[in-house]
Amino acid sequence: xxxxxxxxxxxxxxxxxxxxxxxxxxxxARIDVIVNTADDVTLHGLRICPDIDTMLYALGDGIDPxxxxxxxxxxxxxxxxxxxxxxxxxxxALGDRDIATHLVRTQLVAAGATSTEITAALATRWITDPALxxxxxxxxxxxxxxxxxxPDAPSGRRAMHFQEFWVRHHxxxxxxxxxxxxxxxxxxxxxxxxxxxxxxxxxxxxxNPVVSIGPILATRGVRPALRATPARVIGFxxxxxxxxxxxxxxxxxxxxxxxxxxxxxxxxYGTRRSPGGILDAWVVDSRDEAEVVGVERAGLPTLxxxxxxxxxxxxxxxxxxxxxxxx
Amino acid sequence: xxxxxxxxxxxxxxxxxxxxxxxxxxxxARIDVIVNTADDVTLHGLRICPDIDTMLYALGDGIDPxxxxxxxxxxxxxxxxxxxxxxxxxxxALGDRDIATHLVRTQLVAAGATSTEITAALATRWITDPALxxxxxxxxxxxxxxxxxxPDAPSGRRAMHFQEFWVRHHxxxxxxxxxxxxxxxxxxxxxxxxxxxxxxxxxxxxxNPVVSIGPILATRGVRPALRATPARVIGFxxxxxxxxxxxxxxxxxxxxxxxxxxxxxxxxYGTRRSPGGILDAWVVDSRDEAEVVGVERAGLPTLxxxxxxxxxxxxxxxxxxxxxxxx
Numbered sequence: 213x214x215x216x217x218x219x220x221x222x223x224x225x226x227x228x229x230x231x232x233x234x235x236x237x238x239x240x241a242r243i244d245v246i247v248n249t250a251d252d253v254t255l256h257g258l259r260i261c262p263d264i265d266t267m268l269y270a271l272g273d274g275i276d277p278x279x280x281x282x283x284x285x286x287x288x289x290x291x292x293x294x295x296x297x298x299x300x301x302x303x304x305a306l307g308d309r310d311i312a313t314h315l316v317r318t319q320l321v322a323a324g325a326t327s328t329e330i331t332a333a334l335a336t337r338w339i340t341d342p343a344l345x346x347x348x349x350x351x352x353x354x355x356x357x358x359x360x361x362x363p364d365a366p367s368g369r370r371a372m373h374f375q376e377f378w379v380r381h382h383x384x385x386x387x388x389x390x391x392x393x394x395x396x397x398x399x400x401x402x403x404x405x406x407x408x409x410x411x412x413x414x415x416x417x418x419x420n421p422v423v424s425i426g427p428i429l430a431t432r433g434v435r436p437a438l439r440a441t442p443a444r445v446i447g448f449x450x451x452x453x454x455x456x457x458x459x460x461x462x463x464x465x466x467x468x469x470x471x472x473x474x475x476x477x478x479x480x481y482g483t484r485r486s487p488g489g490i491l492d493a494w495v496v497d498s499r500d501e502a503e504v505v506g507v508e509r510a511g512l513p514t515l516x517x518x519x520x521x522x523x524x525x526x527x528x529x530x531x532x533x534x535x536x537x538x539x
Numbered sequence: 540x541x542x543x544x545x546x547x548x549x550x551x552x553x554x555x556x557x558x559x560x561x562x563x564x565x566x567x568a569r570i571d572v573i574v575n576t577a578d579d580v581t582l583h584g585l586r587i588c589p590d591i592d593t594m595l596y597a598l599g600d601g602i603d604p605x606x607x608x609x610x611x612x613x614x615x616x617x618x619x620x621x622x623x624x625x626x627x628x629x630x631x632a633l634g635d636r637d638i639a640t641h642l643v644r645t646q647l648v649a650a651g652a653t654s655t656e657i658t659a660a661l662a663t664r665w666i667t668d669p670a671l672x673x674x675x676x677x678x679x680x681x682x683x684x685x686x687x688x689x690p691d692a693p694s695g696r697r698a699m700h701f702q703e704f705w706v707r708h709h710x711x712x713x714x715x716x717x718x719x720x721x722x723x724x725x726x727x728x729x730x731x732x733x734x735x736x737x738x739x740x741x742x743x744x745x746x747n748p749v750v751s752i753g754p755i756l757a758t759r760g761v762r763p764a765l766r767a768t769p770a771r772v773i774g775f776x777x778x779x780x781x782x783x784x785x786x787x788x789x790x791x792x793x794x795x796x797x798x799x800x801x802x803x804x805x806x807x808y809g810t811r812r813s814p815g816g817i818l819d820a821w822v823v824d825s826r827d828e829a830e831v832v833g834v835e836r837a838g839l840p841t842l843x844x845x846x847x848x849x850x851x852x853x854x855x856x857x858x859x860x861x862x863x864x865x866x
Contacts, residue, residue: 257646294642311638
């Protein structure tokens with residue numbers, strides 16, 4: 213199949229690599245990237261949308277190529293100053309160039325612009341591809357908090373922002389619960405709904421099923437659109453050989469009762485032929501061949517291919533394979 | 540005389556050099572520096588107090604020693620980014636380190652802190668001298684706007700923020716009027732009133748009489764306190780040989796009907812023995828000896844000494860001379 217219009221569900225670092233692969237696979241298609249905004253955070257008065265920023269920087273060749281997030285040629289004067297002012301938090305590394313993005317966003321928020329409008333304004337700098345659109349999943353405000361075991365707390369547990377759990381505590385504390393504050397009021401934007409309705413192909417990227425893809429699916433309107441579309445909906449596993457290539461999904465999946473395997477995540481998304489399921493096909497890595505039986509028994513056709521995103525071309529290859537498999 | 544407690548009225552760059560001289564002259568005195576806040580400005584959502592910041596950076600050895608304002612070892616990543624985002628204004632140079640100060644201030648403003656409280660919080664980093672206090676003249680909000688000749692405007696005139704006039708237009712347009720928005724509601728803080736009341740010596744620094752010292756004097760409570768204090772009030776000319784050493788007073792004095800001479804500025808401040816006057820003595824530079832007759836004829840004793848602030852010691856010398864002269 214040669215898709216004309218593709219909708220992609222994605223988080224940040226892995227999501228942006230995946231999107232580069234989608235573009236490499238289908239150079240002429242329109243691509244609407246529906247990006248998670250549930251790990252947004254306000255620090256030092258600055259509104260920060262980590263996944264949106266990573267997506268823009270990565271697609272605009274402004275990303276730090278070694279870290280995979282943050283800006284290339286970054287300077288760190290402001291963090292040093294905040295430390296000298298003894299202003300907390302200091303655990304969230306904000307580079308000076310990155311802060312410029314947050315300053316622009318924060319001003320636009322204050323001026324009443326929506327997240328969609330702000331992302332479009334920032335994208336005029338980063339996205340030169342006229343057929344590539346970066347869309348926040350919602351204009352509502354969602355913040356993910358994680359409840360962890362804390363032996364020092366009187367209750368034995370403590371809630372913190374997801375970014376604090378991930379960046380400050382390196383996802384080490386045991387997770388008891390994940391709370392997405394605001395998700396019940398979050399509605400897909402008109403742009404997202406239109407992207408899902410008009411797409412002739414929908415790809416669910418290998419991003420974190422709990423804190424990236426999960427919130428997108430929980431945004432009002434997304435799951436019904438995925439279940440109703442005549443397009444094929446194909447999911448790609450971010451769990452390879454029993455652990456995530458990037459991030460901390462292995463620390464979060466158990467808290468929502470999902471095993472850390474490519475098979476369990478596929479069954480978690482589910483086939484469109486079952487209630488609530490969203491996928492027509494599931495793609496797992498070569499190392500996870502043993503998982504196929506379980507997923508297919510649950511009614512979800514599953515393809516096994518090498519899933520490492522070592523280059524846009526390598527990513528394009530497995531994306532095309534998945535699409536052909538599902539057609 | 541050996542003062543125990545000194546109140547200084549001051550602006551930014553020249554004011555901070557003057558204060559270093561005051562400390563060098565009187566190592567054991569308590570010094571309360573009452574700083575102009577009428578050229579404060581909000582840019583990129585950041586609350587900026589140029590005179591306060593210059594004072595803190597200068598007294599804390601954090602200032603760019605060449606420019607006399609801004610931070611030492613400054614980086615400029617954010618300005619470069621804002622330019623790439625095509626976000627205006629770009630004429631006000633904001634270094635990354637400097638922006639950290641504005642971020643901290645902006646957050647404290649949002650949290651409801653007063654300008655006095657914020658300055659004290661920032662000063663904990665910069666001012667190690669326990670007997671030196673930096674006080675904004677008011678917790679009210681004052682912004683200076685300048686009305687200039689603009690042949691391209693339909694009315695032939697245009698109003699702009701003082702910082703735009705000074706930094707962007709280098710004080711070149713002809714000034715028709717100066718409007719201090721908010722000055723009628725600006726009241727001296729309790730700390731300023733107490734500093735003026737408790738001082739046994741008051742020094743009016745050689746800062747701009749129109750946009751630095753002028754707004755301090757126009758702040759409700761300041762002029763009556765200066766007229767009522769039993770302490771000597773001594774003024775120092777910033778006009779040397781017919782022009783300011785720093786800044787753009789020569790572009791502004793004509794707009795308030797004051798000649799650009801050390802004598803005219805002295806008469807503008809006036810002797811405390813005349814209605815509204817604030818000074819017991821006026822100190823002018825050696826080059827301005829011819830001005831003395833006119834000022835003394837107006838009832839204000841005037842001393843002639845070299846006024847160049849080439850070092851804290853040189854500044855201390857003319858300050859001590861002025862104080863002895865007035866005693």
